[in-house]
Amino acid sequence: MALSATQVETFRTDGILVIRGMVPQNSCEEMLQVAREHLARAEAPVEYEAQVGYEGAPSSLEAPGGRTVRRLLQAYGRHACFKSWASDERLVAALAQLFGEDVYLTLAHHNCVMTKHPAYGTATGWHRDIRYWSFAKPDLISVWLALGPETETNGGLRFIPGSHRMDIGRAQLDELDFLRPDVPENQALMAQGKTIELQQGDVVLFHSGTFHAANRNATTDTKFSVVFAYRGASNPPLAGTRSAASGEVALGQ
Numbered sequence: 235m236a237l238s239a240t241q242v243e244t245f246r247t248d249g250i251l252v253i254r255g256m257v258p259q260n261s262c263e264e265m266l267q268v269a270r271e272h273l274a275r276a277e278a279p280v281e282y283e284a285q286v287g288y289e290g291a292p293s294s295l296e297a298p299g300g301r302t303v304r305r306l307l308q309a310y311g312r313h314a315c316f317k318s319w320a321s322d323e324r325l326v327a328a329l330a331q332l333f334g335e336d337v338y339l340t341l342a343h344h345n346c347v348m349t350k351h352p353a354y355g356t357a358t359g360w361h362r363d364i365r366y367w368s369f370a371k372p373d374l375i376s377v378w379l380a381l382g383p384e385t386e387t388n389g390g391l392r393f394i395p396g397s398h399r400m401d402i403g404r405a406q407l408d409e410l411d412f413l414r415p416d417v418p419e420n421q422a423l424m425a426q427g428k429t430i431e432l433q434q435g436d437v438v439l440f441h442s443g444t445f446h447a448a449n450r451n452a453t454t455d456t457k458f459s460v461v462f463a464y465r466g467a468s469n470p471p472l473a474g475t476r477s478a479a480s481g482e483v484a485l486g487q
Contacts, residue, residue, distance in 0.1 A: 235324035237331050245332055249398035249444035252430060253328070256437040257319065257379055264315045266381045269347045269458050272306050272313075279307040281346075288356040290450075299354030306347040309460060310339065310483070316347070319379065320462045321485055328439070329375060330487040333466035337487065340471065342480040343367055344376060344461040350389045350451045357450045360394070360424055363463065364442040365411035368475035374442040374465045380432035381458040389451040391438065392427045398443035413445065 237251075245251040271277075284292040284300040292300040309316040319325075320339055329337045339345075343363070349355075364372040384390035406417050413420045427447065430438060440446065442463070451457055464485075471477035 235327050237328050242331065245439060245441070248393075248395040249441035250393050250395060250430070251439045252432075253437045253439070254433075255435050256324070257322075257435040259435060261315070261319065262379075262381050262434050265313075265319065265347075265379075265460060266458055268313045268315055269306060269349070269381065269460075272347075273303055273349055273456075276301070276303060277306070277312075281305040281307055283351075283354055283356055286356065288358065291356045292354060302351050302354035303349050304355070306349065307345070308341075309346050310341060310462070312347075316460060319460060321483070325377065325437075326485045327487065329377075329464050329485075332375060332439070333464075336467040337485045338465050338467065339483040339485055340374070340463050340465055340477065340480075341482055342471070342477050344463040345480075346461055348457075348459040348461055350448070350457040350459075352451050352454055352456070355389065355451045355456075357389070358448045359415075360413035360420075360427070360445045360447045361411060362398075362443050362445055366476075367442065367463075368472040368477040369465060369469050370472065371469045372443055373469060374463055376440050376442060376461060376463050378438040378440070379460040380434060380436045380438075381460065382434050382455075384430075384432040384436075384457060384459065386429045386431070386449065387451075388453045388455070388457045389448045390429050390431060390457075392429045392447045392449075393440065394423060394427045394445040397423070397445040398441040 283302045
């Protein structure tokens with residue numbers, strides 16, 4: 235799949251590129267079925283809302299909602315359907331076009347099925363993925379696949395277009411590198427945020443420096459999304475860091 239010049243420029247400018255209907259329904263339904271089965275039995279490895287510690291999360295695993303799963307981890311090795319999507323030739327070709335070089339899938343970051351539950355699924359503040367990643371350059375691409383509808387109501391992704399090109403000062407961030415809502419210049423920045431509504435099979439590619447957030451899920455249905463992260467060949471993880479600890483997959487072009 236070749237991206238158009240307009241698509242490439244959109245990604246360069248906004249740090250976000252939406253590709254509608256990229257993944258066929260049958261593939262999405264297979265991933266959704268596997269995810270639901272694994273969620274029902276909390277098949278390890280998983281991350282619980284209580285372990286993330288975001289505002290509004292259960293205080294412990296034993297508290298009400300404490301064992302609400304936030305992520306089904308290690309998706310690439312969890313089932314063949316996720317591995318197939320992560321290495322899809324069309325996706326790799328698009329990423330190679332944006333990187334301008336061979337593509338590597340990092341297994342240390344994302345590599346999961348995100349599950350956003352009603353009631354105990356917490357909101358996520360404005361942040362950049364690169365805040366806790368360690369690579370030679372802060373230039374990676376996260377790939378988000380919607381396995382069902384994603385809207386403002388059920389906690390769909392919100393982005394600040396062009397924020398990957400902005401110079402953000404240390405004083406604008408809290409101790410976890412989230413944008414501080416009490417800072418006036420952040421308030422103006424966050425006002426630029428917009429929800430990208432998605433349907434099943436839609437894919438969002440976003441730069442690791444693009445600020446994004448998500449509200450709580452106010453519906454009665456759990457939302458499922460598959461998320462992987464990629465780097466270019468010239469941008470290896472730094473030795474001795476978490477980013478280098480879990481290996482990666484060479485995907486070529």
